[in-house]
Amino acid sequence: MNSSVPYLLAILGEGVVPPSTMVCHGDDLGLLRGDGVFDATRIVTTEDGTSRIDHLEEHLSRFARSIAGIDGPTPDMDSWHRLIEDAARNWRVPGEATLKLVYTNGREVVPGPPRGFLIIAPLSETHMEEREGINVLCLSRGVTSDAFADAPWLLGGVKTLSYAVNVAALRYAKSQGADDVIFTSTEGYLLEGPTSGLVVKANDALWTTPTGTTGILSSITVNTVFEAADDNGVKTATRLMRRDEVLRAQGAWLLSSIRGVVPILSIDGHPAPHDDEMTHRLRVWAGFEE
Amino acid sequence: MNSSVPYLLAILGEGVVPPSTMVCHGDDLGLLRGDGVFDATRIVTTEDGTSRIDHLEEHLSRFARSIAGIDGPTPDMDSWHRLIEDAARNWRVPGEATLKLVYTNGREVVPGPPRGFLIIAPLSETHMEEREGINVLCLSRGVTSDAFADAPWLLGGVKTLSYAVNVAALRYAKSQGADDVIFTSTEGYLLEGPTSGLVVKANDALWTTPTGTTGILSSITVNTVFEAADDNGVKTATRLMRRDEVLRAQGAWLLSSIRGVVPILSIDGHPAPHDDEMTHRLRVWAGFEE
Numbered sequence: 001m002n003s004s005v006p007y008l009l010a011i012l013g014e015g016v017v018p019p020s021t022m023v024c025h026g027d028d029l030g031l032l033r034g035d036g037v038f039d040a041t042r043i044v045t046t047e048d049g050t051s052r053i054d055h056l057e058e059h060l061s062r063f064a065r066s067i068a069g070i071d072g073p074t075p076d077m078d079s080w081h082r083l084i085e086d087a088a089r090n091w092r093v094p095g096e097a098t099l100k101l102v103y104t105n106g107r108e109v110v111p112g113p114p115r116g117f118l119i120i121a122p123l124s125e126t127h128m129e130e131r132e133g134i135n136v137l138c139l140s141r142g143v144t145s146d147a148f149a150d151a152p153w154l155l156g157g158v159k160t161l162s163y164a165v166n167v168a169a170l171r172y173a174k175s176q177g178a179d180d181v182i183f184t185s186t187e188g189y190l191l192e193g194p195t196s197g198l199v200v201k202a203n204d205a206l207w208t209t210p211t212g213t214t215g216i217l218s219s220i221t222v223n224t225v226f227e228a229a230d231d232n233g234v235k236t237a238t239r240l241m242r243r244d245e246v247l248r249a250q251g252a253w254l255l256s257s258i259r260g261v262v263p264i265l266s267i268d269g270h271p272a273p274h275d276d277e278m279t280h281r282l283r284v285w286a287g288f289e290e
Numbered sequence: 291m292n293s294s295v296p297y298l299l300a301i302l303g304e305g306v307v308p309p310s311t312m313v314c315h316g317d318d319l320g321l322l323r324g325d326g327v328f329d330a331t332r333i334v335t336t337e338d339g340t341s342r343i344d345h346l347e348e349h350l351s352r353f354a355r356s357i358a359g360i361d362g363p364t365p366d367m368d369s370w371h372r373l374i375e376d377a378a379r380n381w382r383v384p385g386e387a388t389l390k391l392v393y394t395n396g397r398e399v400v401p402g403p404p405r406g407f408l409i410i411a412p413l414s415e416t417h418m419e420e421r422e423g424i425n426v427l428c429l430s431r432g433v434t435s436d437a438f439a440d441a442p443w444l445l446g447g448v449k450t451l452s453y454a455v456n457v458a459a460l461r462y463a464k465s466q467g468a469d470d471v472i473f474t475s476t477e478g479y480l481l482e483g484p485t486s487g488l489v490v491k492a493n494d495a496l497w498t499t500p501t502g503t504t505g506i507l508s509s510i511t512v513n514t515v516f517e518a519a520d521d522n523g524v525k526t527a528t529r530l531m532r533r534d535e536v537l538r539a540q541g542a543w544l545l546s547s548i549r550g551v552v553p554i555l556s557i558d559g560h561p562a563p564h565d566d567e568m569t570h571r572l573r574v575w576a577g578f579e580e
């Protein structure tokens with residue numbers, strides 16, 4: 001391992017292990033089939049090495065729902081809690097990092113139990129820089145906006161390891177000089193980013209896109225800021241929106257647990273509306289600014 | 291490892307290794323993101339331990355195209371050939387087995403090169419039994435039939451490791467008492483199986499579904515039998531078909547490199563047409579019968 005990149009690895013049932021440890025067999029279903037799930041949140045560590053983890057219970061709940069979504073057994077939450085505590089205690093790198101929980105459905109050839117592990121690694125420079133604002137491309141996800149109705153096999157709202165299209169879309173956007181992507185349905189509705197949820201300010205209210213039949217992942221960061229907005233008298237609602245509506249709105253952001261609240265600067269090269277005051281409020285509500 | 295399941299593992303740059311060897315790090319992109327590809331074919335081993343591999347060059351070519359599809363570097367085919375030869379020499383289990391080639395785009399946190407390995411394992415009992423005939427369910431893939439036009443980020447025709455929906459659809463079918471799935475577009479066209487291509491006999495010709503804008507994987511087995519059909523004076527063509535057309539046709543099969551040519555017995559509980567003579571011809575052409 002390149003010792004210049006701090007990186008912590010802990011395996012369920014084993015604890016913290018050297019980061020060079022290999023974690024899965026050649027026939028692991030998570031590897032061969034993307035038949036596994038993950039969840040990720042931010043861990044913030046002070047100079048004295050004390051860490052706090054953002055919204056851990058919400059992420060663990062979503063992780064358990066994802067495992068159920070791929071017909072995995074009910075996870076032993078006590079074991080996960082102990083593993084996470086053990087990992088957080090061993091992570092002493094000051095600053096912000098990503099805590100990623102990973103579950104796979106076991107092995108394909110040789111019988112074996114499901115596999116669970118976690119990694120902690122510092123936020124990338126790219127994520128840090130993108131917090132200032134991003135230029136996004138709308139890219140078709142190829143699906144209709146109601147594709148996930150009565151189709152549990154499409155794994156709507158399940159955070160699987162099968163993210164090849166998500167990373168390919170991000171690579172495509174970067175090859176075109178953009179920073180990020182908003183996936184669209186075949187009818188032209190904006191859905192979500194490959195690793196983020198969409199929030200729009202319009203008519204002095206905050207809007208996000210509906211989960212459920214759209215297959216959109218329930219964003220813990222969006223849910224968090226919407227609860228705070230409600231508490232602060234800002235109206236919130238869900239709606240499917242088209243690009244041109246968003247361009248005419250009062251502000252647009254992509255939200256995620258690691259990168260936080262990122263203002264969208266442009267969509268497909270068209271300047272997006274911005275609202276610096278709301279950016280600040282959203283960041284405070286999400287726990288990314290004081 | 292459970293020693294009752296024979297299983298061979300070989301890693302690119304290392305050669306054949308003990309099957310209990312772990313193959314990837316916790317931050318491997320193939321594992322965390324399904325950001326990798328695979329290909330699979332059949333290896334047949336005689337009682338004296340000599341093996342032949344079906345259509346190896348075609349599978350290696352498709353594997354290389356898949357790697358290019360996720361922006362991986364051009365693979366060193368000499369190294370892959372040597373690894374495969376080494377593996378085949380070491381595989382002495384008489385009968386049919388699956389040879390699976392796997393590539394991942396390297397690591398996410400710690401810089402590292404792409405990862406390549408292969409596994410060989412005997413055909414499962416289920417695959418053997420399913421060769422006699424299968425009952426299939428049509429399940430929506432949520433996509434329109436032209437979704438992949440001008441959308442390279444959707445990875446149409448790329449055999450990625452992101453197969454969570456494919457395995458979830460198979461699990462769903464089995465939970466409903468069926469054996470396999472035909473994915474449909476939102477317009478109701480039959481596309482392909484999760485791990486197989488569709489062939490239909492109608493008007494005394496053989497039909498399969500078009501690749502390209504449908505995102506359907508180019509099936510090496512379908513291509514092989516279509517070439518043989520052309521040579522034998524049986525007309526072949528591609529077309530999008532609906533379920534009811536297939537139910538009124540003369541025969542329907544799901545084809546794949548490992549399981550071979552499998553007659554479809556029923557679709558959504560409706561009896562499918564069958565043509566035992568064509569089943570035999572297709573199997574001969576595909577190399578699964580003499």
